[in-house]
Amino acid sequence: xxxxxxxxxxxxxxxxxxxxxxxxxxxxxxxxxxxxxxxxxxxxxxxxxxxxxxxxxxxxxxxxxxxxxxxxxxxxxxxxxxxxxxxxxxxxxxxxxxxxxxxxxxxxxxxxxxxxxxxxxxxxxxxxxxxxxxxxxxxxxxxxxxxxxxxxxxxxxxxxxxxxxxxxxxxxxxxxxxxxxxxxxxxxxxxxxxxxxxxxxxxxxxxxxxxxxxxxxxxxxxxxxxxxxxxxxxxxxxxxxxxxxxxxxxxxxxxxxxxxxxxxxxxxxxxxxxxxxxxxxxxxxxxxxxxxxxxxxxxxxxxxxxx
Numbered sequence: 001x002x003x004x005x006x007x008x009x010x011x012x013x014x015x016x017x018x019x020x021x022x023x024x025x026x027x028x029x030x031x032x033x034x035x036x037x038x039x040x041x042x043x044x045x046x047x048x049x050x051x052x053x054x055x056x057x058x059x060x061x062x063x064x065x066x067x068x069x070x071x072x073x074x075x076x077x078x079x080x081x082x083x084x085x086x087x088x089x090x091x092x093x094x095x096x097x098x099x100x101x102x103x104x105x106x107x108x109x110x111x112x113x114x115x116x117x118x119x120x121x122x123x124x125x126x127x128x129x130x131x132x133x134x135x136x137x138x139x140x141x142x143x144x145x146x147x148x149x150x151x152x153x154x155x156x157x158x159x160x161x162x163x164x165x166x167x168x169x170x171x172x173x174x175x176x177x178x179x180x181x182x183x184x185x186x187x188x189x190x191x192x193x194x195x196x197x198x199x200x201x202x203x204x205x206x207x208x209x210x211x212x213x214x215x216x217x218x219x220x221x222x223x224x225x226x227x228x229x230x231x232x233x234x235x236x237x238x239x240x241x242x243x244x245x246x247x248x249x250x251x252x253x254x255x256x257x258x259x260x261x262x263x264x265x266x267x268x269x270x271x272x273x274x275x276x277x278x279x280x281x282x283x284x285x286x287x288x289x290x291x292x293x294x295x296x297x298x299x300x301x302x303x304x305x306x307x
Contacts, residue, residue: 016074029063083293095266169209
């Protein structure tokens with residue numbers, strides 16, 4: 001984690017230590033002391049042990065503080081099983097590349113791959129993925145071209161910094177670098193100056209196409225997805241709102257078929273601090289959506305489309 005993310009996490013932990021949960025842990029430790037004294041007094045009456053146990057109240061208090069600290073440690077993961085399906089959805093704070101499973105990478109409708117200030121940022125998920133799994137951008141280009149064969153596209157006119165062949169929103173490419181599955185999904189347009197942009201309806205459409213693609217052409221692996229579109233795609237919605245959309249879309253897709261045993265929504269640690277993301281609030285939303293998911297009607301017009 002970055003220094004700012006670590007500081008944010010420690011502040012959350014310290015705030016939780018003055019909560020009702022922390023007070024309950026302290027009181028339970030002294031309750032254990034009282035119970036121990038009563039038992040010792042009953043069975044060891046006339047010995048020195050009851051007095052010695054009473055004198056150990058400092059140790060019981062210290063144990064209570066430790067227990068309270070452990071119980072109040074802020075979670076880094078929340079998970080809930082989807083009602084009516086053998087599918088679990090996780091929301092996890094951490095490095096997406098350290099999590100096992102098939103990666104979902106947000107890309108652009110022209111599937112540009114050149115890492116440069118005007119096109120793909122080196123700090124983006126796609127930029128990091130390229131550096132980690134490919135020896136060169138041309139190697140990624142070749143695999144993308146092979147996977148995109150047969151997908152409809154249009155030729156863009158005029159001078160451009162990037163590629164001039166555009167695919168529709170939601171077009172997906174399945175890649176397998178270094179024995180790891182990845183799904184590139186087009187969620188943003190890139191203009192002639194190399195600047196990416198998108199909008200929420202395009203993201204919703206892309207998500208629905210993504211689930212269809214994985215359901216028909218993917219392997220049934222755990223899926224790992226970042227908070228798509230909130231970085232260089234310049235969506236105006238907050239990260240928590242995008243997480244809501246991903247959850248709703250995935251649950252809607254599961255109404256028609258089970259194409260993965262789990263979905264993990266990965267939140268970068270630095271984003272938690274920078275954008276004050278509440279894992280507790282996201283966990284409450286996830287619990288509600290999973291608990292009250294209904295799959296009685298499978299006649300939805302489009303897989304992955306929120307009701």
